[in-house]
Amino acid sequence: MPTTSTSKFAYIECDPNLCVGCQLCEYICSFTKTGEYNSYRSRIRTVRVSEVLISAIACRTCENAPCVIVCPRDALTQDPVTGIIDISATKCDGCAWCVEACDFGAISINPATSLAEICDQCKDEPDGPQCVIWCPKEALKLTTADQRSQRTRKKLIEESLDIPIKATEPE
Amino acid sequence: MYGYSGKILHIDLKTKKNWVEPKPEEWYKLWIGGVSMASRLLWENIVPGCDPLSDGNPICFANGIFTGTPVPVGGKFGLASKSPLTGFIGDSLSGSWFSIALKRAGWDGVVLHNSCDRWTQLFIDDDRVQFNDATYLLGKGTFETEEAIRDRLGDDQIRSCTIGPCGENLVRYANVTNDGRQAGRTGHGMLWGHKKLKAVSVRGSKGVKVFDPAGLNKLSFDISKSAQGKDTEKYRIYGTSTGLLTQNKLGVLPTRNFQEGVFEDAELVSGEYLDKHHKVKVIACAQCPIACEQMSVVKTGPFAGAMTGIEYESLFANSSNLGISDMRSAIKLITLSDHDGMDSISMGVTISYAMECYEKGVLTDQDFACTSHPEGFSLRFGEGDSAVKLAEMIRDREGIGDLLAEGTRIACKKIDEEKGSESWKWAMNIKGLEPAGYDSRSLKTFAVGLAVGTRGGCHNRSAAYDPDMKGETNRLTVDDTRGRVAGESEEYAAVYDTLPLCKFIRRCFTGKADRAGAWPAIANLINATTGWDFDYDAVDLIGIRAHTIKKAFNIREGWTQADDELPWRWKHDPMTKGPGAGVVTTDEELEYMKKLYYEYKGWTEDGLIPKKLLIKLGMPDVAEQIGV
Numbered sequence: 001m002p003t004t005s006t007s008k009f010a011y012i013e014c015d016p017n018l019c020v021g022c023q024l025c026e027y028i029c030s031f032t033k034t035g036e037y038n039s040y041r042s043r044i045r046t047v048r049v050s051e052v053l054i055s056a057i058a059c060r061t062c063e064n065a066p067c068v069i070v071c072p073r074d075a076l077t078q079d080p081v082t083g084i085i086d087i088s089a090t091k092c093d094g095c096a097w098c099v100e101a102c103d104f105g106a107i108s109i110n111p112a113t114s115l116a117e118i119c120d121q122c123k124d125e126p127d128g129p130q131c132v133i134w135c136p137k138e139a140l141k142l143t144t145a146d147q148r149s150q151r152t153r154k155k156l157i158e159e160s161l162d163i164p165i166k167a168t169e170p171e
Numbered sequence: 172m173y174g175y176s177g178k179i180l181h182i183d184l185k186t187k188k189n190w191v192e193p194k195p196e197e198w199y200k201l202w203i204g205g206v207s208m209a210s211r212l213l214w215e216n217i218v219p220g221c222d223p224l225s226d227g228n229p230i231c232f233a234n235g236i237f238t239g240t241p242v243p244v245g246g247k248f249g250l251a252s253k254s255p256l257t258g259f260i261g262d263s264l265s266g267s268w269f270s271i272a273l274k275r276a277g278w279d280g281v282v283l284h285n286s287c288d289r290w291t292q293l294f295i296d297d298d299r300v301q302f303n304d305a306t307y308l309l310g311k312g313t314f315e316t317e318e319a320i321r322d323r324l325g326d327d328q329i330r331s332c333t334i335g336p337c338g339e340n341l342v343r344y345a346n347v348t349n350d351g352r353q354a355g356r357t358g359h360g361m362l363w364g365h366k367k368l369k370a371v372s373v374r375g376s377k378g379v380k381v382f383d384p385a386g387l388n389k390l391s392f393d394i395s396k397s398a399q400g401k402d403t404e405k406y407r408i409y410g411t412s413t414g415l416l417t418q419n420k421l422g423v424l425p426t427r428n429f430q431e432g433v434f435e436d437a438e439l440v441s442g443e444y445l446d447k448h449h450k451v452k453v454i455a456c457a458q459c460p461i462a463c464e465q466m467s468v469v470k471t472g473p474f475a476g477a478m479t480g481i482e483y484e485s486l487f488a489n490s491s492n493l494g495i496s497d498m499r500s501a502i503k504l505i506t507l508s509d510h511d512g513m514d515s516i517s518m519g520v521t522i523s524y525a526m527e528c529y530e531k532g533v534l535t536d537q538d539f540a541c542t543s544h545p546e547g548f549s550l551r552f553g554e555g556d557s558a559v560k561l562a563e564m565i566r567d568r569e570g571i572g573d574l575l576a577e578g579t580r581i582a583c584k585k586i587d588e589e590k591g592s593e594s595w596k597w598a599m600n601i602k603g604l605e606p607a608g609y610d611s612r613s614l615k616t617f618a619v620g621l622a623v624g625t626r627g628g629c630h631n632r633s634a635a636y637d638p639d640m641k642g643e644t645n646r647l648t649v650d651d652t653r654g655r656v657a658g659e660s661e662e663y664a665a666v667y668d669t670l671p672l673c674k675f676i677r678r679c680f681t682g683k684a685d686r687a688g689a690w691p692a693i694a695n696l697i698n699a700t701t702g703w704d705f706d707y708d709a710v711d712l713i714g715i716r717a718h719t720i721k722k723a724f725n726i727r728e729g730w731t732q733a734d735d736e737l738p739w740r741w742k743h744d745p746m747t748k749g750p751g752a753g754v755v756t757t758d759e760e761l762e763y764m765k766k767l768y769y770e771y772k773g774w775t776e777d778g779l780i781p782k783k784l785l786i787k788l789g790m791p792d793v794a795e796q797i798g799v
Binding site: 017020021022023024027028030031034035036037038039040041051052054111112134136137 | 239240241243268271275314328351376377378379380381384388392395396398399451452453454455456457458459460462466478479480
């Protein structure tokens with residue numbers, strides 16, 4: 001799993017080893033937020049870098065989030081407890097500075113309203129992020145900072161082992 | 172209307188004008204989508220009797236009823252034209268994003284009339300149609316072309332159907348490719364090349380609305396979860412290539428141009444071998460929770476770096492069928508066909524035909540002379556390097572590749588004329604279409620299924636190999652059930668091809684793939700999407716209608732029952748090894764089964780469709796034109 005993050009908050013991340021690029025996350029995200037199925041309205045986006053390099057990206061809830069800092073109209077605010085970014089539809093004028101500022105490409109512009117949209121981890125849904133529930137390959141997870149650092153520690157130990165635990169065979 | 176926009180987009184490639192044709196809800200209830208709606212659009216828009224390579228032959232797209240919704244494996248579209256390879260209906264299906272973009276752009280179907288006067292990249296941008304110059308795309312492969320268009324137009328969500336160099340060079344079995352998937356078989360790519368249409372791109376920014384979203388989400392969610400269980404295990408873990416060893420065991424694995432049904436090195440080209448040594452990752456089409464595409468790479472040797480998705484039909488055609496036991500050559504051949512845009516089955520079977528010509532002395536080294544090998548080269552079974560070289564010559568229509576690019580039916584005629592040979596006896600095709608990977612000498616129900624197939628030798632339209640291989644029928648003999656079994660198999664497949672849903676989901680509704688297991692669940696999905704009141708019988712009719720319109724099309728294009736034929740080899744030239752040794756499907760058996768099949772369908776003994784039946788199926792205009 002990717003470990004790039006400067007966040008102490010939870011966020012939704014995708015394991016590219018498990019993601020098959022089916023886009024069901026986009027369907028259910030856009031439906032949850034708009035009542036229609038439309039990838040352009042999804043706050044999580046699948047990415048195909050190549051035929052076999054596939055993943056999905058949503059807001060990484062950065063600390064000192066650049067999108068919040070850069071917004072000229074103070075339309076973006078970050079919840080100090082959850083790290084979730086809120087975009088005020090009344091303040092946002094669609095200038096897309098936040099889109100430029102985001103290191104993860106996690107902010108998109110709604111083609112109908114031209115306003116910015118971002119993942120809010122389905123905070124109003126009683127069972128949490130819908131994409132995580134729907135992902136057929138369990139590639140999506142809502143992880144906390146603790147879970148991520150624990151995973152890094154495990155990986156470090158695994159890699160420092162001398163015992164070959166995976167068989168490699170010549171072609 | 173829910174699930175549909177009610178609009179078909181017509182574009183005249185010559186005048187660059189476009190217009191919208193509204194269709195009533197009743198029309199959609201008859202034709203639904205996919206191959207059925209595409210075939211119906213073709214019926215309505217073609218100039219009957221026209222040369223496939225003429226302006227009278229339109230390109231018809233039809234979207235799926237579930238496309239753009241979370242219904243698993245529903246992201247597919249149908250593509251129909253008169254086939255340049257068979258002269259009959261060319262109806263193909265392809266999966267993934269293109270269909271979804273088209274749905275979001277607000278089009279249930281698109282009909283392209285006439286031809287472009289120069290190479291064109293057509294762009295359907297929601298409601299706007301734009302003709303772009305395609306010079307910068309010429310010579311590019313299919314994947315490369317899609318990326319170049321996204322780069323040029325500046326949006327990653329633009330999806331394109333494209334042709335590769337094979338389509339540009341008018342290879343008769345060239346494909347149309349989108350998102351790494353192919354609308355394969357029957358040579359759509361050649362028609363596109365003829366029309367100077369390099370790509371059709373779509374951007375769709377609108378949302379898709381359904382009648383009962385909560386209900387549809389619940390149904391979709393459950394199917395998606397059950398698609399992670401044992402009912403799809405075979406597809407998820409090894410993909411369809413796992414069938415190769417089964418086919419070998421049953422003695423129906425086409426080997427050395429269908430001479431035998433047992434390949435001594437089957438283990439080396441099996442799905443299991445692929446999984447162990449070449450698989451990189453499994454990927455999915457858009458909207459699919461199964462993910463069956465086994466992305467496989469060559470790591471060593473002259474073909475290192477070749478990578479594509481491998482499935483059984485491509486694999487048999489380019490391994491056992493060519494006597495090739497080096498998986499790396501097979502992967503290279505399939506990569507070439509996918510990226511340069513030609514049908515991997517037709518390509519493999521055409522190369523195997525040429526190999527047999529070489530081994531029998533009909534063709535010699537000199538016949539394969541080309542720029543890189545002025546003296547020519549040998550083309551024995553098992554020679555992977557030669558097969559790859561020949562595939563490149565076919566793509567470029569260089570030397571003898573120019574002739575082999577015409578497919579086995581045309582190539583054998585010219586070779587026999589020139590050499591005085593009888594190579595037509597091993598030119599494996601049905602109605603001009605090279606058959607899929609099941610030797611039908613010892614699969615007799617499938618034999619009739621293939622012979623009567625509306626698009627030729629196709630395993631997707633008839634799945635009658637299934638009862639034969641499972642032992643539900645005695646595959647080595649003929650009895651009076653075969654007409655019904657073949658007919659039912661075709662109608663069953665046509666339901667999936669019309670919705671369309673990928674057939675790999677068929678067991679995930681209730682655990683049972685038969686009509687009783689699947690049709691009620693499919694009716695629920697249709698009703699939640701559209702608000703209609705479909706039931707078991709209505710779902711069953713979808714397949715019957717879809718098949719009937721395709722057959723009606725063929726009749727109008729001059730079909731007679733003599734066209735329902737099998738390759739000579741399957742009737743006269745038995746295999747020597749395996750469980751099918753010594754067996755052929757004789758002329759008498761074939762004629763008997765054809766008679767049973769026409770009877771089951773309620774057609775005349777000449778295979779024509781009674782007016783009454785067509786009217787009962789809701790096609791009075793078809794009855795008027797071709798009914799008897």
